[in-house]
Amino acid sequence: MHSKAFAPEYQGALTALSVNSSLTDVLEKGIQNLRAAEAAGAQREVARSGLAVAEAHRRLGNIEEADLAWKASYRAARAAGDLGAMAWALWSGGTLARQRGALALAFRLLGLAADLGKRGGDVVARGYSLAGLAETGRIQGDYQAVAALHEQLLAEARKRGEARHTVWALEGIAQIHRNTGSYDTALAMFEEAAEIAGAADDRRGRAWALRGMADIVSLRDDPERALALLGEAEVTCREMKLSSALAYNHKMRANVLYRARRYEEARQVYEQALAEFRAMSEPRGEALARLGLTKARAHLGRDQAETAAELGELRRTLDRIGLRHARDMVDKAHAELGVLPLETPVATPVAAAPDQEGERR
CATH class of the missing domain: 1.25.40.10 (Tetratricopeptide repeat domain)
Incomplete structure (x- = not known):
């Protein structure tokens, strides 16, 4: 309880x-x-x-x-x-x-x-x-180092009946499962988080859980349901003035549109999210929105040399921030778009985390 x-x-x-x-x-x-x-x-x-x-x-x-x-x-x-x-x-x-x-x-x-x-x-x-x-x-992306701590904090939160902390831990563990390909487990945990947050009247926690659910639903080729979930979450973000959560919501909306091959719509929403991240000086969200925007523009006919230059700059930016999965994300973009990198990578790629969740606290 x-x-x-x-x-x-x-x-x-x-x-x-x-x-x-x-x-x-x-x-x-x-x-x-x-x-x-x-x-x-x-x-x-x-x-x-x-x-x-x-x-x-x-x-x-x-x-x-x-x-x-x-x-x-x-x-x-x-x-x-x-x-x-x-x-x-x-x-x-x-x-x-x-x-x-x-x-x-x-x-x-x-x-x-x-x-x-x-x-x-x-x-x-x-x-x-x-x-x-x-x-x-x-x-x-250092999942091995923090997975046990997430589980420990979840157990402690459940024991004390702290809804908000339970929701946070569930969402964090769900994101790890999502990024390592265990989509069924991730969806179940996001759904549990949404249910607990709803019962506890934690609107912010529920908004983040709905975003996670939308991500998995989109990966399962149901973009309309994913967009509906994001629309519900956006209402909360706007009413509570959750600027960061709203920007990440918009980035996920762009991801859903991109996966549905609605590239022009995706481009527009990525640009919106990018402007929001820049307005609040949030470099991680900005870089991830730029990556999505670069991919959408490439599908809309952007010059390959310009795309390669942008991807190279993003690799350096994400490395500078300290995201260990950055090289793999950019490498996947190169492979997906058929664009050769302008320079040869000098480090071995690490485990991928295709899309990171933003600040939930």
Whole structure:
């Protein structure tokens, strides 16, 4: 039995906020409480309110503001000697680093957050930080290293009846199964995540689960059902102002159209997603949207030399971000499009992860 979903990152005077609260409302109330706490000299409350401000900015795609806010939250927590609040601030900073494509920094910050959560006795902060480490490793394609941690976190979440954390873990494990070709298992886990999220009123978690379901359904040649699932998820993304989730939703919509050989429609939606990722400075999503856009344009008659140049640049960009599956993704594009690379690869390809899920937290 799972409890109703709650948002532990909304703390102090903001605990009444729902996991489904509009991010613009969270930001407004967070700033209001932050200013009041600053005026009162209440450092612990400054840290807690600042965390909500940082997370609202991050999820709205306001990268610079989010960076300033989590650092200010950490400083206030440190001044108050609150290890748990310090852990939460570092979790926010690590999640932001992953969103920006700085994966090494994400690992460092999330590791520090997990340690502080343990030392401060904040079980939830530690759990979220470990989950962040697991997700960062999964995004890199390092499945062997993080699969066991995903399973451990799922077992702990089920034991405590924490719906939101259970949904997160199910979606992460499902994505690993999807990327390693176990589509039946992946679909079943995405469906379970969607059911739990729906029962727990976790609209964000359900939106991500619907996106995962749409991906598998599309791979099974049912594009119309996949588009319907994405349409349902998009309603939630727009109502809650989930900028990153909406951009990844649009990228998946473009993937579905591409698989259905509706290349002109796919091109248009890839361009839309690319603009959204660029607006929020999310390099991983931007690179993956560019890859899809390059493939769609190639099918629409783009010059092969231009396609080869774009693929070469994408290989370097994805390598720089630290995605270990990048070379394989680009190599598959070369093979699919019949375009020879402009330079010979110098490293051995690693396990493929055709399409990575975005930030769910």
